[in-house]
Amino acid sequence: MVDSPFSGFVWMMGSRVMTNGRLRVAVLKDRYPMQFMTARHSRHELDWRRFLPFTLLSHRLEGFTVLAPGKRVDLVHSSNRIPLGVQKYILSFEDSAPRRFGFAQDNLLTRYMDDCIGSHRCRRLVAMSYFARRRFLHQHRDNPMLPALQDKLTVRYPNIILRDAPDPLRDDPCTELVLTFVGAHFARKGGCVAVKIAEKAKAAGLPIRVNVISPLEMGAAIWTDPEREGFYDEYKDLLTLDNVDYSARLPNDVMRGKLRQSHFCVLTTFADSFGFSGIEAMAEHTPVLGTRVCALPEVVQDDVNGILIDMPVDSLGMWVRPADTPRSSPAYEGYFRSEVDRIAQGAIERLAPLVGDGETVQAMRRAARATAEARFDSHTASQYWDALYAEVADEDLASVPRRREPLLPDPAPLKRSEFGGSFAYSFDSQQH
Template structure:
């Protein structure tokens, strides 16, 4: 541990970076703007140049390689380097691979074991894989966990409240959420659904059917009597809404982690999710949430038909059928919980325990600060590799 605080240059993105650094650091986190090369071309999202500032002891970025940095840590959500729109190797992708294999990149921190698996699969043919693996670790995102009681501790659970939060309405499960509301209304079940979403969907979202008119059958359901819709909501108010819900809905088709899920758990609220990507790493079915099965590949990613265009009627039929299947399965799982106060109370305690154990920002800050100390003391000319301290800091993660 250093006697004096270090200066860490940190990527000032919209919000993901705060989940992957020390929120209560004893060091100086110098949040810096950066050049968003992805606005020039989507394939350039994996790299950036940070704004100049006071000399820093090291740089920590998330998803984007900081070009020119003398010593840095790269944390990432899924692939690293990101190479969207570049399915084949080319001069640029090889350049980025060389940057993370360089001794300047001291650690590669995956956000989940799912991200770690994707990274190893991405680099399975990379001759530098041994060097990459030597500095590859897993650390979960962290959030501020307030010292609050369960707001539904005295609730009889005779009416279940579900809350969906997500910008990508269809991809993250908003269509499923409103279909649950519709099915509950038709069956006379006391289930209410909150939707917080700007309703981003369609061609620009890689999971969605492309035709805008397809989504009208779901957006029309936002006016159901058991649905409350808000396009936006401040984070504090959103967390309050989650705290007053029996379940957070994240029936996603693809997700790197699911920040709404861990924020819900911090508020004692279990998660109704899908069994894919990183969600099964922290959601245990019938303990701290409900998981609906999905067709997935060996990496745990949604296995959708690859030979059908998203612009085709066949894909629309497939997507519609999946939404309906997930919604029906969710209603089947939720129905026995109506009025079962004891069972829901157990799930809520388990959800909160999971948040405290895995995502607490105070504990995470101690571990991040220790890593910053360690990396700052390293000679950038030496090969970087994980130490026992790195591995122990990851707890029970792989």
């Protein structure tokens, strides 16, 4: 078992601290991903803990953290970051674990983090998707601890609260289509595509209106984006089109209201660990217009609960961008611009026949809601997480961690892209 340099913090762990089978679980209080990966209606007491963000010192230190002191707890549930100094924890993750972005080679720190998740203190590893599981297995393909890691590796989709309300567009004739894009990272998540769809629709005389909700974060700090600030002027100018409604930020309930009144959610992402706006849309009966990349093909079935535009991807499902082409170069800008245009044109070609076809759109909306109910319902998820917390709390720390539930086959086996290009995959270079 790994001895942490923060071993002084282990006092926060205790034996069963609550009665009647009710546990106290320390949960990482991040900005928002953690709420999708824990029990929203728990029978246990969830103690949401602030944490020390080592990324303030360096982006390379995203893979671990220290939780704030608090009451004694039975176990810790953390997301993406290894909680140092605790005796028993569950680690759920969006895309890879441990996060070692910025480290091209193994070193003492990355090996220490691997030892942490391989120790008996880490009782379960919970991937947010089968895409995340593929990335994890690829990341640890040469790790001698891989068999032990696989024993405690499982998959659980995010969850969301489903309102018990009918579809407000159930009788809509779809004579005008409304699309809504939501995402802080404007270019990476598909905002450039969204406004290009609006531009192309206007030029073609198609009645398509686009809502954009984004603080417009883009550029050098985001690993998919062209670096030059002026590159984005042509897309920002499109926010003023008369068929575009732009908001920098909206409260979550207002944002979900926009999705509820939209015919499609736009998630034409270049790289996304999951895409929470997609499941928020499905919860509101709204299908997803997305790209066939990362975890989206697990969630969106083309022509059933949404529309998928093909992307050049590698064997793990990651977007393939030009090799050895700096993001600061005109060549990269040209490629990114051409991809935005291609995806937008593909979207227009798929959307145009749906104008006035309320029957087809309604079928997609029913399927989108059914997907949310079957896969993302918060009550079902709460039962899963509560049972897992009880299971882990009862385990002897000296025992070998092993998941009890069977792991289902990957539901989205990848096919080689029709776009050509190399399928050699570099885990670390995708992020920084």
